[in-house]
Amino acid sequence: MNLTFIDWLIMILYFVFVLGIGFALKRFMKTSKDFFQAGRALPAWICGLAFISANLGAQEVIGMGASGAKYGIATSHFYWIGAIPAMIFVGVFMMPFYYGSKARSVPEFLRLRFDEKTRAYNACSFAVMTVFSSGISMYAMARLIQTLHIFDAAFLKMNWPLEWEFHFAIFISAIIVLGYIFLGGLTSAIYNEVLQFFLIVAGFMPLVWVGLKNVGGWSGLKSALPLAYTHSWKGMTNPHDNPLGVEWFALAMGLGFVLSFGYWCTDFLVIQTAMATDTEEAARRVPLIAAIPKMFFPFLVILPGLIAIATPAMMQHAALQTPAGVSTTAALAETAGAPDKGLIPVKVNPTTGKVITDEKGQPLYDYDLAIPNMLLRYFPTGILGLGLTALLASFMSGMAGNVTAFNTVWTYDLYQSYIHKNASDAHYLSVGRWTTVVGILFSIGAAYLATSFNNIMDTLQLVFSFVNAPLFATFLLGMFWKRTTGHGAFIGLVSGTVAAIIHHGLTLPTDAHPGIHGGWIAVIHQYPSEMAQNFWTAIWAFSTNFILTVLISLMTKPRPEPELVGLVYSLTPKPVEHHMEWYARPKVIAVGLIVMVVALNLIFR
Template structure:
């Protein structure tokens, strides 16, 4: 693979625009509200595209391609079961509470609904989650740069070890994101996310088109893969008959209800984008606007992974040529060992730091599914188009990093620093703290990037983190918003119980091909799951259930807040949002019905 001048030009222009947006917006960052909340003045369609783009980080673009290669079309359930219904629910039912409460963050809403200790617990766990999520994006970007051998010649000329390219790439990506967030805050992140959304679509649509054309269309793809990979509903009656190893309960409850709804309804990373709008109606439309392109993204991000695993696996070949003069020429085409031991164009995984091969528990080569989409770009894209495709990947990585960093600096400043360390300071002081929190978040993310090395699918890594944080939190929000009897003591005890249940489940279980450690089983192994994802889904179910049960029990024996303090925070005590002043097609309810109709039609078509 060789990048030409036009490829470099496309990528450099993108980086120039990204950093330029930060410098252009710096002069508008006069208050903490400007920096953390974008002044609550951005239009709904801008925030809607940012809402989905913030989710289009490495875990989406790279992780969904990796999951497509590893689990097949069953990955599409992350959109159908795990996203669209939850995005509609948060827009129609939950956004009025978030926006109407005037809370600046999700942990601050928990303080208003419950108490300070509940807020503190969620602020700390959420901060940890954003750091891990941002680190995953850094890891993915560094792997891509390492794969392209971008800095190989520079390291050789300086006599630096090639193993340092991975760390150098992580630091480089961190500096770029740090610059435009430090200067322009949330507004800079949102405008860059809109740009990144457009680039991702432009870069991946040609990849799907060329890939399907080359493999013989949809029928050719089906003929190249086992039947279980090409049917999203295959084997959900029994976990052992589908690649993901998840049955209908694990998929419906674990992904659809707990992890999916838990992410879209409680994760401040995406909620923050909706709260940057100027009014309630706009905030409610943001998740619904985002749901429209979300329905079509499986086509862009999952299919490349399916094609990558379906292509023939390259092997070292020897061709014998007999010359006219009787000479015999042996032409040997050598294929690297990690590619020969892979499947399709998905290679075996090498540790990016040590350069040594990684093996499963049974001693077989560990497939590097995260490289499915990048290898597709290198396999199909010519000069120029390759630059656009690589820029799309880089844009997705930085979108995920920036989204998590802006959420981290807001929660740290408002919910940790201001609440517990320095309550009486000027607005300018908090603006400064927010900028330095950005630096701290970036530095912590660099450290967590190395944890992702142990996984061969970053989506597995991310869902593991979500099962610890979002899954128990969703039980707290459901009870808090729809049962006025829920108390602060109950919510806090439930969060402790839910997070502890997730940790205990992870410590006692292990995927079949994994070794004890970061994959689980660090206490002892009492149960094996067919895959990391199956373990994540059931861990989320246990975390949610433990939180729900403990919250109900403790709430029944403790004193709740009076009704007067719960107006605007609990469904039964909150007036329904007025939408009579809007034309019917602008009302969130009408948009939600239209999305549901299209969603059901697409589900029937692809089933």
């Protein structure tokens, strides 16, 4: 890649500002509340944008572009079905309990509502998950920097071996994220997430604009692509008729309900931003504010994937990247007989230089390069620096959110609860600071683990999905049924995870072999796609947790009602809304959002 002085200048400016914000915030970090909870003093719009940015890590940006190239506009279900309804629910119904209970983290809420063992289970699994997610982010970023040869020219000039690029990228990202969180805590992380939000918009909007103009606008894009690519609901009645391989029920129930509510309503990574606001009403508004840009994000991150497919391959620039630096012409020549995928290169084995094919002899495509290749294809030097900065920013803030969540859960839920009670606030503040260092070191460890065992990350993500899948049932019953007991919640949660593992072990996507993809106990059912299997795993885990929690709660002794005020819906006074203008009331905003999301689904049906 040919980066000029101007591209570097823009990237370096961004890093200067990121660290500068950290330094500027340092003097406000006086108590542990300032550090872990941003002093509970941030405005709702900032937290709202951070709420979606925390989730918009680079895997999300790269992954959504890739999936747009692979499946088309149907990918937007992950936003319109798989996020908006859950964000509305957490804002209107759940936030009063998180914020009002004075819990400092999601695991702490579980302790207030249930008991110590439920909290400990959730805190431990969550802490491990955040460290690995941050490590995966770091690994993905270093890989991308290596693939795009961003540092090549600089390294050649310094006479450093090019193999060091990977280590260099890991080192730099670790130092920067460490720096700004160590200095400014959660405030720093949230500020940088908002900065990243605007950079993504600033970097991707012109990309979509120029790209669409090049392929002849929306109508040109539609005519260049198969019908299913531009219609999100086509063939949804039968899993075999649509590219996702899922039918509408699994989509609505598995993705729209279990997985999405489990993530947006219980994951402390996003909830921590809402809990940093100054009032309860601001906290309720955070997910609702976040839902508005979230609704339109498919046009920024999925559309480039579609444009990448529609961009004629013959116009490919020699500078476009293929994996591991194999020359583009060679990779393209080999695919002469294969279907035209525009800017998407085929996967190439880095050691032999041969194109990787599936069992039917068709080449495999590297969809993850959809977004990077779009940047290289459409952006001249100057704005290219901006586009790359946006991409790097999303990697960093993806890491940062995980690190601050790890800090809080470790310090409050594990260290203060089980290791060192009743220390001074200054002690916990410094524990939090140093936990940042430990968190980053663990992330680096996880990133290198991923380089040596590629399957380890897939396996871990699978295990996390087992732990997360049943989670929402516990929160739903805990907040809306006063009879739910701690024993019920704990046993339900653990059994839900076990159900997820068993379901995975007994089923298999049609084109996969037993092993990491499932069927490692026996194959009693086959799903048309891996996605369908994931959704049904979640549905089974949720249902098992729900049923067992109810049964065991009925058999065990509930807590006295006065203890549950502020923690359970029916026993808590409803939030006061009469002083707000009608349009600022959470329920009114919620209805507006639902109308908008239905309209979007109708337009792109």
